[in-house]
Amino acid sequence: MLAQYNRLKEAYAGCLLLFRLGDFYELFGEDAEIASRILQITLTSREAGRGRRIPMCGVPYHAADSYIATLVHKGFRVAICEQLEDPKKAKGVVKRDVVRVVTPGTITDVLPEKNQFLVSLAAASGGSGYGLAACDLTTGEFTCTEVSGAEAGELVLTELHRLQPTEILQFKVPAALAAKIAELGIYCPETDERLFITDHARRVLLDHFDLLSLEGFGCEHMTWAVTAAGALLSYLIDTQKSAMDHITRLVPYSLSAYMILDAATRRNLELTRTARDGQYQGSLLSILDRTETAMGARLLRQWLEQPLISGDQINRRLDAIDDFRKDHAARGELGQNLKKVHDIERLLGRVAMGTANARDLLALAHSLEAAAAVQAVYTRLAASQELLQLAGETDPCLDVARLITLAVHPDPPVSVQEGGIICPGYNAEVDRLRAILTQGQSWVSGLEKEEREKTGIKSLKIGYNKVFGYYIEVTRPNLALVPDHYERKQTLAGSERFITPELKQKEEEILGAEERLKELEYDLFCQVRSQVAAHIGRMQELAGIIAKVDVYQSLADVAVTRGYCRPTINTAGRLTVKNGRHPVVEVMRREEPFVPNDIEMEAATRQILLITGPNMAGKSTYLRQTALIVLLAHVGSFVPADEADIPLVDRIFTRVGAADDLAAGQSTFMVEMNEVANILNNATANSLVILDEVGRGTSTFDGLSIAWAVTEYLHESPRCRPLTLFATHYHELTELEELLERVHNVHVAVKEEEGRVVFLRRIVKGGANRSYGLEVARLAGLPSSVLARARQVLDDLEQNERARMAKEIMAGELLPPPAPAELPPLSSRRPRTGKKAVTSAPEREVGQLALFAPVSLPPDALVSELAAIDPDDLTPRAALQLLYELHRKARERLEAVENTTA
Ligand SMILES: Nc1ncnc2c1ncn2[C@@H]1O[C@H](COP(=O)(O)OP(=O)(O)O)[C@@H](O)[C@H]1O
Ligand SMILES: [Mg+2]
Incomplete structure (x- = not known):
């Protein structure tokens, strides 16, 4: 036997070999050491000739599936070796061979609901x-x-x-x-x-x-x-x-x-799992998935990951959802019936591979019956092309269901080899053998009664066990009454067991019938299973239709309960959303009500939106919600908004700045720039680009310069002028609105209340006034003396840095990045008409000066700063400093006003 093992082990080198011995799969040698460690099972050993012993461990065959799955998920290949003949009938070593090699891509037991490719x-x-x-x-x-x-x-x-x-x-x-x-x-x-x-x-x-x-x-x-x-x-x-x-x-x-979504975008948009911890909960899918069947769940996931790019196909799906959306009662009825549909696709897989048991076949039959009820509902309400076509194509396969329910016992055991799996009335021989068994049983109880009377032993019993078969049991006090023709078989503590020739003969009859019955039932079952297998193609079609219907009802249900609207699709590069919401944040964040926002973009006039606003104001959320609404529309779903007009988009790109990119962990500036390069090289005029704090991964001025140049490129490149949303904390970028025609500023509104920042979560026109970083720090509870000092340092830094940069530029050390070849030279670019005309100095200088000009303060900034002071909380020294500071600012303000009015 070990020779046989060694031969197979050699043929399947690289696999853990599970070697069937009776009721166990055994592993030997190194395999056993690995398996015992991973599966936490006892390692024993076995005689291997000439006094040598080899390590060994085993798992019971009926529980092997989960052990195999564990090994495979740890990255091992597992070869499964079975006995190919009945050990009782085998001459010499039982014939064995490997019947299946299980790998991570081919495991068929213990599965997640999603596809395994x-x-x-x-x-x-x-x-x-x-x-x-x-x-x-x-x-x-x-x-x-x-x-x-x-x-x-x-x-x-x-x-x-x-x-x-x-x-x-x-x-x-x-x-x-x-x-x-x-x-x-x-x-x-x-x-x-x-x-x-x-x-x-x-x-x-x-x-x-x-x-x-x-x-x-x-x-x-x-x-x-x-x-x-x-x-x-x-x-x-x-x-x-x-x-x-x-x-x-x-x-x-x-x-x-299909729309192309690169890895970074899939992660950033959290389509099927969250970026932070890879959880399903909190993903877009977790909000959308109200499917009732495993097939529908897989299909929805597939749709979400492969958005369409054809307006016709998108509208087809929207139409179908509309059919379901309008009929609340039908949706309920549909859901009830869909619940009863098992995973037909996987059941068919088991049928095809010969691993389906009687319960699987019954589940299949019941699923087909439930599917017929589902069909009745959607056929009734079908008005859209899509549903009408599905209804027309549906072949309910009820003949297969009937085939199964006629043949398979309604309450079968798990095993297919122990009998009890064929329905009464299906096969005459099965019924006859079963009758022999029941008659045998009643004959035995008849005999028991008869023998009690004959012998006068009231406690005489006839029992059965696997080793001795049927026996007559007599308790010790009655042994004297036992007749001569009883043969003693076994002695127990309080009784003895006997047999009679008559009883043994009946036993043979009964056991023979039982054996034949098990074999016959198994054969019949296999026949039924292959008859069913002949119809797999038809049932797969049906499963595909049920999956679609399930997805449509799921999307319709979400649309109704969450108040989504049907988007219109345009090819004019127009993105207009009224009261858009983030589909996940609006559900998950309960502590503050979600504030909806509009968006308005158009390739020809409002191509690029620069979004500014303090930390935590809601910039990232706004970007993602826009991307998700566009994506959902391409999936053919309703979207979380009151109205939405969505341009057909070939790709969505997202780049999330290092600080926000928690999932990547070791994310470096290099990674960030790789992703930006990918966007600039591959975006087209039909793409949607989301840039969130790009440039954050490096020093302020590097980052600012890169952000500036990237924006210019996206605006000017004749090949790629994608719709772009750019959230940034570089306030200097807002000046681009003046210089580039299709760039527009918006910001997240905040208001100051009693010296504190209140986030309004509303997106409004124009750039944000200044960084509210210090106010956010105040919200976080920093002592006011620290805040005052921080403000002072900040102002100094800003002044000094600008002076230094200006000097460097004059000295030609830090020229802005060269414009890409297809860009018109800077000097030929004109500020958009209707916007503030910028001096008559040479244009090249204008661009640079505008970038580094002091940010003009709004008229009330000083006032609010004054209001924010807590005089009781200031040391005399700090108060004096603050006074100088305010004085300096006031002077600057006055000078700035004088300059612009001059
Ligand atoms: N429109 C909104 N309504 C309600 N809460 C919002 C809204 N937008 C953002 N938030 C919440 O505000 C917090 C900060 O949002 P985020 O988009 O990360 O800000 P930013 O990118 O500007 O730093 C998040 O926790 C988010 O849940
Ligand atoms: Mg952010």
């Missing part, structure tokens, strides 16, 4: 492009795509971020990309390069789908996609060693059919 990535020679295929073995979804062009590597990463695979097969992936993939921490097995030979890969696909060409799937000419897909399928065949009839088609898709 195995991805295969094949690089075209020279890295000019990639084929990417993804398969969820548990549901049978199988897709592929191709990526090429300068940005190919980035797009592949973006797809990986979307798919969140648990395992990646790679072929000839260039080192730079491979290194980035390695950072994702996803299991990447060593793969056999032969799987990726294009002809071989294509053949595997054609064989599996039983086709002559892949034309029908529309991917015949996608060589790299086909290579990746074929390699993936071979890998599954090698590891699963079972039929995978639920993989019924290969679906090619194009990345250009």
Whole structure:
């Protein structure tokens, strides 16, 4: 037996080998040491010939699933070796072989609700492009795509971020990309390069789908996609060693059919998990997901991560949601029935792979019945194209449900080998054998009564156990009454057990029938299961429709209960939102009511919004809420606003400044600049760009210069003039409004009340007056003497720095970054007409001077500063200092006024 073990262990090197011995899976040697440590099970040892002993541990076969899952999630491959014949009937060593290799991408028990993708990535020679295929073995979804062009590597990463695979097969992936993939921490097995030979890969696909060409799937000419897909399928065949009839088609898709969301944007917008701690709660999905089925939940997640970019497709979804939104009662009825629909896709996976038990089949049948009730509801209310079409396509598959309910016992055990799984009346032989068993049982109790009378032993009992079979038990005081033809079998403390030839004969009859019955039931069950398997394609279609209906009712329910509106979609670059809200913050933050805000942007006139305001005022929230509203509209969902007119957007970019970027943790200025470069290189006129405090990761003046130049670039570049929202604490940037035509300032309003800052959370026109950092510090409880001193230092710094910068510029040491080639030279740019005309000095100087001119104080700033003083809290010395300070400021104010009026 150990020889057999060693042979298999060699063939599956790199796997932990789980070796079936009776009711246990055993591990030996090093495998046993690893498993005992990870699974916390006792390590024993076993004689290995010539007095040697090897380590050993085991897990009971009926509880193996969760142990296997634990090992696989720790990154091990697990090979499962079964007994291939009945040990009782085997001559010599029982035949055994590996029946399945479980890896992180192919585990089929103990699953999260979301998809579990195995991805295969094949690089075209020279890295000019990639084929990417993804398969969820548990549901049978199988897709592929191709990526090429300068940005190919980035797009592949973006797809990986979307798919969140648990395992990646790679072929000839260039080192730079491979290194980035390695950072994702996803299991990447060593793969056999032969799987990726294009002809071989294509053949595997054609064989599996039983086709002559892949034309029908529309991917015949996608060589790299086909290579990746074929390699993936071979890998599954090698590891699963079972039929995978639920993989019924290969679906090619194009990345250009969906909005592109890079990894940073997915994280910043917290689509499916929060940026801070990766939790589902607090993500956009957690707010939107009111689906009732696992299939609907997976589809909604998919939609959210792959927003559409076609107005027609978006409106189709909106129409369907509208159908459900209008009918409250129908939604309730729908929900009730959807609740009863199990995960049909995964049940079908188990059917195809031969692991579905009787309970699974029943769950499937009941799901089909519930699906029929669901169908009745949406067929009734369908008015939209989309729902009418779904209703027209629905094949309820009730014949399959009937097949199952007729054959399978309504209350079956988990095991499929212990009998009790076939319905009475389904098969005459099953019924006959069952009758023999019941008759046998009553014969036995008849015999018991008879023997009591014959022998006069009132306490005589007939019992049964696995070792001795049926026996007659007589207690010790009555032993004298036992007749001669009883044969003694066993002696216990207070009694003895006997058998009779008559009883043994009946026993054989009963046990024989029982054995036959179990085998027959198992065979019949397997037949039913493969009959069901023949209809997998139909049921998958149905499951797909149910999933969509579930998502529509979920989105409709959210729209109604949270007061979302239906967005209109335009292609004119117009973004108008009335009373928009942040979908998550409005729900999660209970301590203050959420203040809705409008937004108005237009590519041709209001392309860039600069948003200023003190810390904690709500700038980031406003940016994200805008991005989320745009994104939701592209998903085809209603949006949290009173009115929304949304431009079709090809990409949303977000860049969140280092200080706000908590998730990245080690985020450095370099990372920040990488992301900005990505935006400048890839944004188009149809993109939406969100910049939150860009430039924060470096010194003030570096950061300011970069922020300034980035804004100019986004405004001037003829290729990319995306709609841009830029939140910044650099007040100097607000001057850009004067210089660049389509730049506009808004700020988050605050008001001062009794010397304190009150956040109003309202976005209003114009730039914020000045940094309220000190006031926020006051809110936080800093002593007023410290605050006064801070103000003094700040003012000095501002004065000195400006003087120094101006000097440096004069000396030519710190010229503003050169304008990109496609930018018109600065001197030819004119301030927008209708805005404040800026002196007649040469334009180049104007740009620079405007940047470093003192920020003009609003008329009441000094007054409020005075009001903020707490005289009782000042030392005489501080009071004197403050007096000098106020005096100086007042002088400056007067001078500034004189200059502008001159
Ligand atoms: N419109 C709003 N209504 C209510 N609370 C808001 C609103 N906008 C922001 N907040 C709250 O204010 C706090 C600060 O918001 P944030 O956007 O991070 O500010 P900033 O980016 O300006 O520093 C957050 O905790 C947020 O929940
Ligand atoms: Mg912020």
